[in-house]
Amino acid sequence: TTVTLDAVxxxxxxxxxxxxxxxxxxxxxxxxxxxxxRGPLEKLxxxxxxxxxxxxxxxxxxxxxxxxxxxxxxxxxxxxxxxEILYRQFSEMxxxxxxxxxAYMPHMLCPNKTSSFQCLNFSHNALTDExxxxxxxxxxxxxxxxxxxxxxSLRKVSFMTSRMKSLTYLDMSNNLLRHDGAGVQCRWAExxxxxxxxxxxxxxxxxxxxxxxxxxxxxxxxQISNVPSGVAELKSLEELNLASNRLADLPGCxxxxxxxxxxxxxxxxxxxxxxxxxxxxxxxxxxxGHNPFQCSCELQAFIRLERRSGxxxxxxxxxxxxxxxxxxxxxxxKDFHLSPLACNTTLLLVTALLLT
Numbered sequence: 001t002t003v004t005l006d007a008v009x010x011x012x013x014x015x016x017x018x019x020x021x022x023x024x025x026x027x028x029x030x031x032x033x034x035x036x037x038r039g040p041l042e043k044l045x046x047x048x049x050x051x052x053x054x055x056x057x058x059x060x061x062x063x064x065x066x067x068x069x070x071x072x073x074x075x076x077x078x079x080x081x082x083x084e085i086l087y088r089q090f091s092e093m094x095x096x097x098x099x100x101x102x103a104y105m106p107h108m109l110c111p112n113k114t115s116s117f118q119c120l121n122f123s124h125n126a127l128t129d130e131x132x133x134x135x136x137x138x139x140x141x142x143x144x145x146x147x148x149x150x151x152x153s154l155r156k157v158s159f160m161t162s163r164m165k166s167l168t169y170l171d172m173s174n175n176l177l178r179h180d181g182a183g184v185q186c187r188w189a190e191x192x193x194x195x196x197x198x199x200x201x202x203x204x205x206x207x208x209x210x211x212x213x214x215x216x217x218x219x220x221x222x223q224i225s226n227v228p229s230g231v232a233e234l235k236s237l238e239e240l241n242l243a244s245n246r247l248a249d250l251p252g253c254x255x256x257x258x259x260x261x262x263x264x265x266x267x268x269x270x271x272x273x274x275x276x277x278x279x280x281x282x283x284x285x286x287x288x289g290h291n292p293f294q295c296s297c298e299l300q301a302f303i304r305l306e307r308r309s310g311x312x313x314x315x316x317x318x319x320x321x322x323x324x325x326x327x328x329x330x331x332x333x334k335d336f337h338l339s340p341l342a343c344n345t346t347l348l349l350v351t352a353l354l355l356t
Contacts (some may be wrong), residue, residue, distance in 0.1 A: 032215035181205030289319025
């Protein structure tokens with residue numbers, strides 16, 4: 001039921017024959033890695049290319065055993081033909097899962113009729129914001145993976161999903177996404193529960209363009225410096241990853257009333273707020289390590305918070321180390337102590353007056 005081919009370098013006509021042979025067999029999962037297809041001549045015209053696809057058009061209209069097709073690391077040495085002919089073959093395939101990864105693919109067509117696709121993985125290609133705009137035939141699609149492409153507009157990505165009624169997972173990591181806000185409306189699929197926007201170019205305005213029912217959200221490795229209060233009402237959000245951004249403090253949970261896991265590692269937090277767990281009572285785990293902590297009186301309250309939290313600080317104590325002042329650099333927060341006299345200004349003044 002499963003066939004894997006590796007290092008395939010053949011003429012396109014022969015590759016089609018192999019696909020047809022497998023399609024009519026009991027094979028359910030076909031994986032082809034390091035695929036290079038070429039023409040019989042150095043240059044294959046569109047007129048010569050079309051007959052090679054005519055058999056595939058008949059093939060994809062039939063119900064076979066095939067459930068999943070994976071093509072990885074694809075190189076094309078067929079020149080001068082209309083690539084939309086090829087995209088149409090893939091978009092109309094009657095299978096549940098389709099993966100075309102690392103193929104330099106710049107576009108994919110919307111299926112002409114209601115599609116059977118449940119999972120599409122087009123990672124590491126050259127796809128842009130025009131993908132699946134105004135596409136209403138992917139109603140059964142549940143997982144969509146578009147990482148490592150060339151998407152730029154978060155708003156257009158939201159409209160891309162708006163008619164995907166079954167979509168629950170979307171991976172848009174490692175793109176060029178921006179969102180400037182300024183009252184621009186976004187429209188996401190209501191079913192979307194997990195969204196990965198890590199490694200893009202997003203700033204604070206991203207919180208104005210997020211799916212209302214999202215439960216798990218990753219904004220790791222962006223340029224976010226603050227979580228605006230009163231902007232995003234994500235009442236279903238349970239997991240939020242803000243690691244590797246520019247945060248100067250722990251965010252509150254005003255708009256995230258269901259938040260249970262928060263990751264703010266590798267930000268610019270010097271002295272985290274000690275009242276975090278009061279404003280976020282449902283949080284069961286906080287990852288705040290690997291920040292440049294400034295070991296001073298203000299940090300004492302956060303250290304006491306760890307003792308009261310009952311192990312809610314992930315990575316304690318190894319990931320929580322003093323960065324400032326220089327004399328304490330490398331000291332774990334658990335080993336940092338200052339006397340009550342040094343941190344209580346009133347007590348210090350009274351003591352000085354009594355001594356005087």
